[in-house]
Amino acid sequence: MEESIIKSDSHIEGISKDNLTYDIWKSLGLKEVSPRQLSPLVLAYIGDSIFDLVVKTMIVTKGNTQVNKMNRMASSIVKAESQSKMIGYIEDKLSEEEEGVYKRGRNAKSYTSAKNASISDYRRATGFEALMGYLYMSGRYERMCELIKDALDYLESEKSDK
Structure with a gap:
């Protein structure tokens, strides 16, 4: 056993x-x-929190502002639609091991439903969170932050192109 x-x-x-x-x-x-x-959904559970913490840390270090404004900024990044775009961008940069974790998270049978996202975005976001949880629980913070930075840079460039 x-x-x-x-x-x-x-x-x-x-x-x-x-x-x-x-x-x-x-x-x-x-x-x-x-x-x-750990199951992919357990990894996504902790990954959701650690990704939220990283994003909020980045926002706070940009300087003091109203908390509700910071919360809106964080929410726009941590929502499923944004996470789906981010994993789409970084997926080619994942190792075989990381890709396996992402796919297990994406394909896991979740008993919660997407609130304000398509099922596809929700599943991809769950995979992204599972990957973040895996990297966090493995103590691979440098790699986790590297992927998050690449993904956030992509989101920012996409926003400025509009």
Whole structure:
């Protein structure tokens, strides 16, 4: 039987102990979890949060402004339609492993429905979030941020072309 949760005194191979994810696990006395053993929807769940955090961090560092304005800016980026466009742009840049994670997330049977997005955009966004969750849980922040930056640069250029 394969165990999905590994005790905190053992370390998951391939995950650096020098990262935020590990610090959270250790500081709170949590068990380490291998991202390879998490379902695509669980990866999307954490990926949604980490992507939101990265976007909000970028917005906050641009300077003080009204919080509702910052929230509108963040919402326009983290919505399914934008995430679908972003994954469409970066998909060719993904490694085989990353593409597999994205496709598992995209194809996962979700029990929630798209609120303000097409089913296609929603599924692609779920795949994008699963990939972000996987990279975060793997401690691969540099790669995660590289992909996010490329995708956001693309969104910005698309917006300025209109």
